[in-house]
Amino acid sequence: MNQIVNITIDGIECMAQKGQYIVDAAKDNGIYIPTLCNYPGVKPRGSCRICTVKVNGRLMTACTTPVSENMEIINEDPELADLRKAIIELFFIEGNHFCPACEKSGNCELQALAYRYKIMVPRFPYAFPQRELDASNPKLVKDQNRCILCKRCIRGIHDEKGRTIFAYRRRGTHVEIGVDPKIGKDLSDDLAQKSMDICPVGALLVREKGFDVPIGERKYDKQSIGSDIEEKR
């Protein structure tokens, strides 16, 4: 049987299921906590840090921290807003995000968060790194320029034997995503599509697809990310 715990988010009293992650508890209560590396049905990893909240005064990632009785959570204050803005900006300067030329533009979660946080220009200088465009896979194109290293593909996409098709390579500033040359080659159409869907940005694309929804009708053209959650309040 599910046990109910009482928590507060920005002073609002909420009920949540014991063991539920803060992000999900907030969502059930109509409160949006921004996420990027989190994906429904995939084990959370807390790597993008965008969902950082204050739990009893400490910075914690809401996607990995389970709720507990009387937990006091701050989701909105100037410090957190600035932190989240900074994180979004960091992603933009770290890679090469040419939104005007991207198939995912309008449906991209990173871009949508930048819209939500009204980012006009990053405060950090652009790195313009040299990144790999891997078009060797017959089904998928991997564009490292756009990748934000959220690990959603690593955690969420496996073959029938449970092996991962995507993985990190190297470490630190050199981290990139590798696509398995052997099992990746025999990717089914279904899994290729899933890979593209699980990617929050335009780093994984099914070949010969893209730009199929006209500007104005894309996911985040008119509605801000998270507004669907907030509507339920």
Next chain:
Amino acid sequence: MGKPVVATTSLAGCFGCHMSLLDIDERILELIDLVEFNKSPINDIKKFTKKCDIGLIEGGCCNSENVHVLKDFREQCKILISVGECAIMGGLPAMRNGIPIKECLEEAYINGPTVLNNTEKIIPNDPEIPIMLNKVYPCHEIVKMDYHLPGCPPRADLIWEALVALITGNEMKLPYEVVKFD
């Protein structure tokens, strides 16, 4: 008090942002009532004839001339605005940024599929030609920029709202639909 003076230029851009400015349609008549244009491709004034209040910069800096023009604008204008993705982050021209300049020039003038008659393998180097920079720079990484209007191009409404807000001193309205990066 005279009307605020506006100057505009396109650096490493495609003039799409200027086109978007024209896209304010009939409001252009209002704009002409509100401001006076100085150096700008819109009226073809080539040189600053006086200090300006607002400078609109389209495009990033890809060569030495862009840098000089931008610095000139910074000196002549009280407020400088990056208009569009290229001014803000280099835009599509910056897609060359990961590629060594040698490769870029050789592709353009020697090895590219559209090169037909360059048997002597000449890369233009006349002293009159601006020198390319090692990468395309966002404007704010060269000089101080005061405001940024994203979009490719920025929506006409965004440019309009920004100009009106600056001129009238009112707060700028930023409806969700008008701030886009594409």
Next chain:
Amino acid sequence: MKKYTQKVLDKYHHDKTRLMDILIEIQSEYGYISSEVITIIAQDLNMSEVDVEQTISFYHFFSMKPTGKFSIYLNNSAVANMMGRNEVAAAFEKETGIKFGETTPDGLIGLYETSCIGMNDQEPAAIINNRIFTKLTAFRVKEIIRDIKEGKEIEKMFSASFGDGANRNALVKSVVSNNIRKIGPILDPDYKVGEAIKKIIKMTPEEVIAEVKHSNIRGRGGAGFPTGLKWEFCRNAEGEKKYIFCNADEGEPGTFKDRVILTELPRLLFEGMVVAGYAVGASEGILYLRYEYKYLENYLEDILKAAREKNYLGKNIMGKNGFNFDIRIQFGAGAYVCGEESALIESAEGKRGEPRDRPPFPVEKGYLEMPTVVNNVETLCSVVKVILNGGDWYRSFGTADSTGTKLLSISGDCRNPGVYEVAWGFSVNDILEMVGKSGNVQAVQVGGPSGSLIGPDEFNRTLGYEDLATGGSLIIFGEHRDLLEDVVLNFMEFFIEESCGSCSTCRILPTVLKQKLEKILNARGIAQDIADIENWGKFLKASRCGLGQTAANPLLTSIKNFRHLYEEKLQTAKEYDTGFDLSAAVKDACEVTHRIPNI
């Protein structure tokens, strides 16, 4: 290659969680891990090749390309530089004819840089085929390269006598010196193996924990979590098996005290692990040893073997029915972040050493999802003394909040670098007197790069959890050092190199901050740049682990305590400067087009 790989896979029972051991054996045998081998491992362990590769490419000492028959890893820490590393590095490049990061065309020698190898008291130092070479000079480099080219065996390449103490042991034979400068109750050589075990088997595990709690000892790695409490949590946690890890991955630049314990008092450490195992109810202990200390492997294995023979390890230890405990050594492969306890566990499970999200904590769900205690080398040694002499005795050392003694690793500009055991409560001034300062001291780095850089006005502060908490590393900088260029910049490069890359903040920000510092060093700085570093540095606090959270500390603490060094480099005439340099920006194009820059 195929046959050998199969043999190694058999040895580790085709167990995916032993991937680190498998890779280490292959790397040692061939000097690299080839794509053929990766294919075999992946198939055998039911993994994808990219999955195997993601572990390999994480660790500094694994390579997918040949690293040379002799792979030379020269330490690049700040203290190494201070002791003349540049000259040594230049000599290596000159004698081999290659640059760092390259291998000679004949495949004989590979030159690589590496982060602190725990030899700060005898720099410049390098690792060559798992052997340590200390106090290098350009002359010595010539000898070494000549020996290599003449086909000498690595064992015969030492021209100096071996170091002191157990460094001379037939199984170690190392030129490393212990440099023990001050002995206290932990380093006391008058210690009889097995006495603590004899004592605890007459106590209940709860009584052991109570005694440890009573001693008030806290973790010696730096974080300072109460040891008794950690054990209690683990004992009370549910799990069919429990594990004791000893964290011997001291990678904080400037720290080397664990190296000395592992050399001189390994039996004390292993006994500490047995005590912890008994208290917690664990049956397996794992010594996670940094790869840099691989030269101690045979020696430590031999001591473990002897302990098993004496029944200090094994089944029904010392006749206590049902008390089973054994220890194995798990090597890392070069990654500072693995010193973080959950990253250490991930690594021991054969994965990338990325810290885990907490909760759950290792005491609840650690190694193989089982309750796990991770303790520092020094903590486990101290616990043996607590058991032997009692918590009250232990509390007689140090202060109320920081009981006992602390091993300090002291290096830099002083006459006697080495390991000192002092009671908590020592002030920095006391320490400077103790080590024999040479000339005026400009600054002391307390606790390594993740700690803080303090100046003379804070030298009256005392070491302890209530004031200057530290894992024990102190680096002294004389007045002739350029703190920003020689220290802060080097430390920032260290953090950039050692980030696991999982958190956005720690992966991206340190590079941005380092660029700001470089702008100031290049005389292009403005006041806003200092403010930016201070404001942006705060974002790192949102990182998952201690490495990320402290990655801006070299900048933040030096700005706090040495602001004038930054301010005197700022441009006075300019209020704003992006740092853009037109002549530098047109250089490439001018070269390609053979133009004179007419800008």
